[in-house]
Amino acid sequence: MSTMTSESEVGKEKRDTATPLLAVHNVAKSFGKNPVLRDISLEIAQGEFLTILGESGSGKTTLLRIIAGFESADSGEILMEGERLDILPPYRRRVNTVFQHYALFPHLTVEENVGYGLRVAKLPKDEITTRVEQALAMVKMSAYAKSKPAKISGGQQQRIALARALVNRPRLLLLDEPLSALDANLRRQMQVELKSLQREVGIAFVFVTHDQEEAMVMSDRIALLRMGELEQVASPREIYSRPATAYTAQFIGHTNLLRGEVKAGVVRCGSLDWPVGLPDGPVLYSLRPEKVRVVKSMVGGPGVNVVRFRAHVRHRAFHGSTELLRVECVDGLKLSVRTAASEQRPDDLELEFSPEDAVPVRESEERA
Amino acid sequence: MELPMSGTGRDKSGWLSWHAVIVFGFLYLPIVTLIVYSFNGSGVGGFPPRNLTLDWYRMLFADDAIWTSVLNSVLVAFAAMGISLAFGIPAALALDRANFPGKTLFRRLVLLPLILPGIITGLSLLMLFREADVKLSLLTIVLGHGTALISVATTEVFAGLQKLDRAQEEASLDLGANYWQTFWRVTIPNLRLSIIGAALLIFTLSMDEIAVSFFLIGRDNTLPLEIWGRLRRGITPEINAISSIIFIFSLIAIVIWYRLRMSADGKTEIAAELVEAPAQGD
Amino acid sequence: MFSRAYRAAITVPPLLWVAIFLLVPYALLFCYSFWSVSATQTIVHSWSLDNYRELIHVHVYLQTLFRSMWIAARVTVFSLLLGYPLAYYLSFHAGNRKDLFYQLVIIPLWVSYLVRAYAWKTILGSDGVLNTLLQYVHLTKHPLEFLLYSPFAVVLTLTHIYTPFAFLPIYASLEHIPRNLVEASHDLGASPFQTFWRVIFPLSIPGVLAGATFAFVLSLGDFLAPLLLGGPSGIMISNIVVSLFGAAYNWPLGAAISLCMLLLVLGLLFLSESLEKKWSFR
Numbered sequence: 019m020s021t022m023t024s025e026s027e028v029g030k031e032k033r034d035t036a037t038p039l040l041a042v043h044n045v046a047k048s049f050g051k052n053p054v055l056r057d058i059s060l061e062i063a064q065g066e067f068l069t070i071l072g073e074s075g076s077g078k079t080t081l082l083r084i085i086a087g088f089e090s091a092d093s094g095e096i097l098m099e100g101e102r103l104d105i106l107p108p109y110r111r112r113v114n115t116v117f118q119h120y121a122l123f124p125h126l127t128v129e130e131n132v133g134y135g136l137r138v139a140k141l142p143k144d145e146i147t148t149r150v151e152q153a154l155a156m157v158k159m160s161a162y163a164k165s166k167p168a169k170i171s172g173g174q175q176q177r178i179a180l181a182r183a184l185v186n187r188p189r190l191l192l193l194d195e196p197l198s199a200l201d202a203n204l205r206r207q208m209q210v211e212l213k214s215l216q217r218e219v220g221i222a223f224v225f226v227t228h229d230q231e232e233a234m235v236m237s238d239r240i241a242l243l244r245m246g247e248l249e250q251v252a253s254p255r256e257i258y259s260r261p262a263t264a265y266t267a268q269f270i271g272h273t274n275l276l277r278g279e280v281k282a283g284v285v286r287c288g289s290l291d292w293p294v295g296l297p298d299g300p301v302l303y304s305l306r307p308e309k310v311r312v313v314k315s316m317v318g319g320p321g322v323n324v325v326r327f328r329a330h331v332r333h334r335a336f337h338g339s340t341e342l343l344r345v346e347c348v349d350g351l352k353l354s355v356r357t358a359a360s361e362q363r364p365d366d367l368e369l370e371f372s373p374e375d376a377v378p379v380r381e382s383e384e385r386a
Numbered sequence: 387m388e389l390p391m392s393g394t395g396r397d398k399s400g401w402l403s404w405h406a407v408i409v410f411g412f413l414y415l416p417i418v419t420l421i422v423y424s425f426n427g428s429g430v431g432g433f434p435p436r437n438l439t440l441d442w443y444r445m446l447f448a449d450d451a452i453w454t455s456v457l458n459s460v461l462v463a464f465a466a467m468g469i470s471l472a473f474g475i476p477a478a479l480a481l482d483r484a485n486f487p488g489k490t491l492f493r494r495l496v497l498l499p500l501i502l503p504g505i506i507t508g509l510s511l512l513m514l515f516r517e518a519d520v521k522l523s524l525l526t527i528v529l530g531h532g533t534a535l536i537s538v539a540t541t542e543v544f545a546g547l548q549k550l551d552r553a554q555e556e557a558s559l560d561l562g563a564n565y566w567q568t569f570w571r572v573t574i575p576n577l578r579l580s581i582i583g584a585a586l587l588i589f590t591l592s593m594d595e596i597a598v599s600f601f602l603i604g605r606d607n608t609l610p611l612e613i614w615g616r617l618r619r620g621i622t623p624e625i626n627a628i629s630s631i632i633f634i635f636s637l638i639a640i641v642i643w644y645r646l647r648m649s650a651d652g653k654t655e656i657a658a659e660l661v662e663a664p665a666q667g668d
Numbered sequence: 669m670f671s672r673a674y675r676a677a678i679t680v681p682p683l684l685w686v687a688i689f690l691l692v693p694y695a696l697l698f699c700y701s702f703w704s705v706s707a708t709q710t711i712v713h714s715w716s717l718d719n720y721r722e723l724i725h726v727h728v729y730l731q732t733l734f735r736s737m738w739i740a741a742r743v744t745v746f747s748l749l750l751g752y753p754l755a756y757y758l759s760f761h762a763g764n765r766k767d768l769f770y771q772l773v774i775i776p777l778w779v780s781y782l783v784r785a786y787a788w789k790t791i792l793g794s795d796g797v798l799n800t801l802l803q804y805v806h807l808t809k810h811p812l813e814f815l816l817y818s819p820f821a822v823v824l825t826l827t828h829i830y831t832p833f834a835f836l837p838i839y840a841s842l843e844h845i846p847r848n849l850v851e852a853s854h855d856l857g858a859s860p861f862q863t864f865w866r867v868i869f870p871l872s873i874p875g876v877l878a879g880a881t882f883a884f885v886l887s888l889g890d891f892l893a894p895l896l897l898g899g900p901s902g903i904m905i906s907n908i909v910v911s912l913f914g915a916a917y918n919w920p921l922g923a924a925i926s927l928c929m930l931l932l933v934l935g936l937l938f939l940s941e942s943l944e945k946k947w948s949f950r
Contacts, residue, residue: 409831473681476677476682503888604790
């Protein structure tokens with residue numbers, strides 16, 4: 019199965035090669051007066067699964083298209099393994115794309131579609147046949163080799179699009195929201211399959227999506243893009259537990275944003291306070307709802323280094339194994355709390371959290 | 387979509403734009419020549435044109451026969467428009483919504499005059515009138531144009547129906563209107579642009595129609611036949627003058643038609659409808 | 669969903685009209701082709717195959733038919749050669765001027781045929797614009813005779829008339845090609861030329877077939893251009909039909925020829941449709 023890419027087996031250990039696979043330096047792009055990408059710099063390592071995550075209008079698709087070669091950046095450059103990529107037209111880049119709506123050629127059969135890039139490169143017929151067979155087997159679509167795209171389902175078309183791109187053994191695979199047209203169950207299934215396929219094949223994948231759950235599930239690293247700029251580039255765990263900005267904290271998962279003021283080593287957020295080693299001034303915290311615990315027994319009082327408070331439950335949302343509570347403190351501060359589902363709950367609760375779970379984040383300014 | 391930059395891409399674009407210039411030149415040069423020479427004192431030919439004059443236009447405006455034929459043509463065009471729409475709109479609706487025996491044959495028949503040489507439609511109608519002992523006159527020309535141009539009405543309205551959101555009609559029925567009320571209050575207003583576009587097109591085509599009219603003409607001439615008659619006798623720049631005027635009017639009519647269609651739907655659809663209808667399979 | 673009255677109202681009137689003014693005339697065409705004309709110029713309703721025998725045995729008819737088909741074939745080829753690159757340019761390279769250029773192409777389409785044919789007549793004649801221009805710049809000493817009253821003039825004029833007809837369906841099919849297919853092709857390593865040859869052209873074949881059919885069928889049945897510009901060597905089959913319904917007064921023979929033309933056209937349409945279906949990938 020892994021006869022596809024022998025050279026990438028070597029590159030499977032991430033970030034151990036001196037030269038990154040792809041280096042984006044200060045790329046900017048505007049459409050007319052509208053700046054879509056401002057000063058993007060990013061590196062992609064061999065064999066990594068990077069997701070470019072963002073809302074619509076964030077510029078993620080534009081960035082992908084610039085890497086693929088369908089748009090050119092207004093400024094900046096892109097290097098692949100040290101050499102300029104952005105000066106090459108798309109058909110000379112060792113990069114292949116899986117398009118959002120698959121873009122399969124309607125007049126060719128499935129196997130002709132998959133073999134297209136190989137025929138264009140004028141490879142010998144036998145080699146083409148072998149590689150196409152392998153590619154189809156890899157995406158489990160061998161039975162459909164002679165079908166036309168119009169006759170197969172969306173999910174199946176997506177696999178063919180994948181095979182068609184991978185059969186060319188690109189250095190980098192770009193995926194433009196390939197799962198967005200699939201229904202929820204199929205989507206989850208494909209997420210798992212794509213991830214294991216990437217591991218198997220060892221090629222770097224750059225995956226674009228607006229779905230943060232998808233990004234978390236699949237990626238080695240996430241690059242969060244907002245209004246043309248990178249908010250944060252980090253692994254899913256890191257981006258979740260240590261978001262850099264308010265936007266990141268809110269975009270990925272749920273969070274509580276607490277505004278506070280530090281004076282003489284103590285931060286005060288409404289009626290809550292705890293000691294911190296920060297200079298005086300305003301501060302913004304991200305506190306994940308699951309980090310706020312319901313105090314079970316009052317015996318022994320609050321432990322050391324715990325912030326404890328009372329709040330009134332305003333709203334309960336049942337999520338199966340957990341509940342999301344909306345609570346309100348005496349001073350009006352509203353928080354979301356995620357806790358294990360329970361049948362009965364008093365209206366007033368004693369809650370607590372550890373100060374280290376309150377992560378300071380930067381403000382996210384409005385951008386022009 | 388921007389094609390990516392590359393050597394071959396740009397070269398191709400250069401060659402293609404030259405080709406486009408040549409084709410546009412080929413399409414417009416004769417018409418421009420015609421207009422230029424309508425001001426030429428020395429007649430229709432000869433290069434270079436000299437003696438700029440308005441004489442030919444003056445002659446044209448004094449020419450009663452021409453204006454009578456213009457009036458005839460206008461009358462015929464309006465009448466033909468009426469017939470084509472009166473039968474073409476229901477035909478489009480029938481093709482879109484109803485199923486009846488002989489539907490395929492009906493569709494092909496209705497669209498046939500679009501692709502068939504006009505003389506066949508003309509002479510077969512001539513045979514009809516002869517067998518029915520109907521004297522040839524402007525009326526027979528009206529019947530001929532109306533029949534030939536039903537296909538235009540049907541094609542345009544049919545295309546408009548595809549754009550119509552069925553949910554609107556269903557909503558109307560749901561709110562208590564019956565089929566007739568729905569037809570007049572919802573369907574027709576939505577088809578307004580298609581109908582106006584069709585009317586404009588039919589009018590223009592009727593004004594220019596020769597092949598069918600040729601066979602069905604009685605004592606009164608339509609404009610094209612009047613011009614035709616003069617051509618047999620010899621060319622005069624007066625013909626250039628009337629041709630220039632015809633060109634201006636056609637230009638205005640078509641630009642209005644196009645703008646109407648643009649406000650309704652996309653460009654591709656027009657090109658597609660204009661030709662897909664007769665070429666469509668079952 | 670629609671009531672029976674509604675359905676009757678939209679199907680019956682058009683059906684009736686089409687039956688009376690299309691079906692019956694074509695049936696008459698059929699009948700007439702088997703009848704004959706007497707010495708006193710009345711139509712004799714006796715059934716025989718004489719007309720058809722005459723068509724086969726008297727050379728001029730088949731000769732003219734083949735000449736007409738040859739002219740139509742040349743017109744078709746030239747129209748495609750002019751129309752396809754133009755359509756491609758508009759679809760892929762024209763950017764935001766696409767709309768304007770499209771209008772420019774369809775305007776000549778609806779400007780009077782007679783006007784345009786007449787324009788060529790004034791240009792190509794021995795005293796016409798082209799000849800006097802060539803003499804004026806001393807490229808030629810004497811007028812070029814072949815320009816007018818020849819098959820050349822007919823082919824030129826008909827190409828002028830029918831290039832926009834060929835353009836339209838080609839443009840429509842090119843516009844229907846999703847742009848992401850072009851990007852996908854580039855992505856997979858194909859240069860712009862390879863992309864055209866492997867992806868764009870195959871997907872545009874239905875449009876090319878439709879355009880070719882239009883150009884061929886319409887020019888085959890044309891009678892105006894040959895009459896104005898063809899001279900004796902440029903006579904086409906429709907001119908024979910027209911004279912048989914005019915001075916030569918033999919309606920049955922004319923009907924027989926027309927019926928053959930009708931069948932030929934229907935056959936070509938059918939062929940074209942099945943080929944289009946085969947090449948359509950929806």
